[in-house]
Amino acid sequence: NQTLGTLSETSMLFKYLSEARVQILESLEIRFTQPRALNDPFEASPLIDIIPEKKSFIEQMERDAQDLLNNTTSDEKTPENHKILQETISELRATALEKMSPSNVGISVMDLINPALGVLSLSRTFSNLLMWSHYAESHKGFVIGLDTSHDFFFQKTYQGLKSAPNKVSYTTQRSATHAGDPDLYAKILCEKPIDWAHEEEVRIFRLFTQDTKPSGTDNYGHPVYLFSLPKECIKSIYIGTHANPSLKERILKYTTNQKLNISIFEMTISRSRYELEYQQCV
16 A cells, blocks of 8 residues: 555545435445546546566567467468568557557556445545535535544555555646556556646545445446444534525434534635635524
């Protein structure tokens, strides 16, 4: 496991949610999503080069083809057959390069990663207008504030190593990686197009094991895996400026039932600036 740009242990992270997901506060369970179920298509297609293996494979293929010609009878060693052999080698080389391209290798690796790994996407901000629009149902939803000093963010990996929240990096250039690259996992799992930079995303991961059972499927047919969300790490809730009164009622009900020691705020529109403000819920 790698630590990919960790946060301080006193910071907060935030999860934007639609009104329909308010049951998180009732069940204290939250989804970890497979990379291919995320909304960025590049998540499913990292660039992974296998330069040594590719070179060795092509060289061996060319040697085998040449040996094939060398072992034929003298009658078959004609200029025409030699030309056919060279054309065949060229076609095989092109096919191998395509099959072993960084994009195709990345897709193959993601075939292995996707069923085994879940991502919880969080943000370093709770007041981004685009995030409220995209992930909190056009300001009708809510945001949960989580304390990153809680053990929920530092669980051990299957190797027994301590994991940590991982910052997402944003770039205009897709990074190709390879076996042995110290930034391998960062480039595969924590790099996104710069268009997403406003999200200020931080990720934590969970491995799906034989004991991890799906609770159903989402609208796209992806299994939904829920993990326990400790109530001690929930520190605040922000209710959207366009939220229905019933959402506020349910939030107050669930937080009371679960005895959550948190602060609840309501978002409001600034009178002078294009930004959101908030006030304590009464």
